[in-house]
Amino acid sequence: MSRRSQKRGDPFYTSKPWREIRAQRLKIDNYRCQMCGCLCLGKKRGMPSPHVDHIKTRREHPELSLDINNLRTLCESHHNQRTRLDQLSKPQIGVDGYPIEEPGSLPPRHTDPFKLPNED
Numbered sequence: 239m240s241r242r243s244q245k246r247g248d249p250f251y252t253s254k255p256w257r258e259i260r261a262q263r264l265k266i267d268n269y270r271c272q273m274c275g276c277l278c279l280g281k282k283r284g285m286p287s288p289h290v291d292h293i294k295t296r297r298e299h300p301e302l303s304l305d306i307n308n309l310r311t312l313c314e315s316h317h318n319q320r321t322r323l324d325q326l327s328k329p330q331i332g333v334d335g336y337p338i339e340e341p342g343s344l345p346p347r348h349t350d351p352f353k354l355p356n357e358d
């Protein structure tokens with residue numbers, strides 16, 4: 239059995255093509271949330287962290303994953319809101335039996351109570 243790795247979520251979000259197109263989208267949107275217009279330069283500057291959202295979800299339109307016109311900048315709260323609504327409408331369960339999350343959008347999971355003590 240392979241144990242769950244430390245890496246959270248989807249390798250897509252750490253891939254180079256994604257990081258490049260994400261940076262481009264942030265520049266185009268001037269780091270402003272496309273819902274409320276707030277500036278998102280990250281917590282180090284006392285601002286919300288910017289999130290680049292897929293307007294058409296990757297689940298339904300994987301071919302648009304790296305289409306810059308399918309992306310938009312959202313602040314953390316609007317991104318969370320959107321992610322939650324999306325999951326409410328179509329809950330997605332991953333192969334490990336947990337709902338699929340986007341990295342950074344939800345608080346960390348509680349420790350799995352069924353985990354065997356000597357799994358490591």
Ligand SMILES: [Zn+2]
Nearest residue numbers: 271274313316
């Ligand atoms: Zn916002």
